[in-house]
Amino acid sequence: MTITRIETGARMSKIVKHNGVAYLCGQVGAGESVADQTKDCLSRVEALLTTAGSSNEQILQAIVWLADMDDFAEMNAVWDAWVPKGAAPARACGEAKLARPELKVEIIVTAAFDV
Structure with a gap:
């Protein structure tokens, strides 16, 4: 059994790959609005997926945390695009409740990658 950990620190790895599946750590983004933070967050997700040998076409599951569900439609507009x-x-x-008060969205992704 091979488990590959990428960008590993004392607390977590940014990516863990095993058996054709890449698990990404939760990603947050910068910006004032939910739309800005979602765009930045998804850009970071995309970069990690590329590092893992995957893409947004290979995402199996996504978990989205919002600090306020009133922002659901604004986040979805960016996500859908x-x-x-x-x-x-x-x-x-x-x-x-996210890690810092200024954060509005966090996204956790699991994706397939070509072995």
Whole structure:
């Protein structure tokens, strides 16, 4: 059994790869609005997917945490434009208190990669 950990620190790895699946750590973004933070967050997700040998077409599951569910539609507008047509992953979205007060969205992704 091979487990590959990428950008590993004392607390976590940014990517863990095992058996054709890449698990990404939660990503947050910069910006004032939910839309700005979501765009930045998805840009970071995309960079990690590329590092893992994957893409947004290979996402299996996404978990989205919002600091306020009133921002659901604004986040979805950015998400819907980013997800390739026909490649929508299984997804859950909920409200949670995030790590810092200025954060509005966090996204956790699991994706397939070519072995």
